[in-house]
Amino acid sequence: MNAHPQPTEDGASANQASPQVPPPARLLRLPEVIDRVGLRRSAIYQRMSEGRFPKSRSLGPKCAVWVEAEINDWIDEIARRNT
Known part of the structure; x- marks a missing residue:
C-alpha cells in the first residue's frame, strides 16, 4: 500500500485537489x-x-441539544457587537 498521496495532473497531491468538505454538524448537550x-x-x-x-x-x-454552528454564530455575533 502506498502511503504517499498521488499527484494530480496539475502536480498537486490528491488531498489538495479535492474540495474542502465542511465538518459534519455536531449537536451539543x-x-x-x-x-x-x-x-x-x-x-x-x-x-x-x-x-x-x-x-x-x-x-x-x-x-x-443545540446545533453547534448556531452556538458558534451566536458567539461570533456577540464578539462583533462588543468590539
Missing part, C-alpha cells in the same frame, strides 16, 4: 453549551425564551 458561552442554565433558557439565544432541539423527553 447543555454542559458543553454552558462551557462554551459562559452562561448558567437559567440564563440560557431565559435568553432562549426572549429569542436572544439559539433554540434547543429535543431528541427525547429528557434530552435537549
Whole structure:
C-alpha cells in the first residue's frame, strides 16, 4: 500500500485537489453549551425564551441539544457587537 498521496495532473497531491468538505454538524448537550458561552442554565433558557439565544432541539423527553454552528454564530455575533 502506498502511503504517499498521488499527484494530480496539475502536480498537486490528491488531498489538495479535492474540495474542502465542511465538518459534519455536531449537536451539543447543555454542559458543553454552558462551557462554551459562559452562561448558567437559567440564563440560557431565559435568553432562549426572549429569542436572544439559539433554540434547543429535543431528541427525547429528557434530552435537549443545540446545533453547534448556531452556538458558534451566536458567539461570533456577540464578539462583533462588543468590539
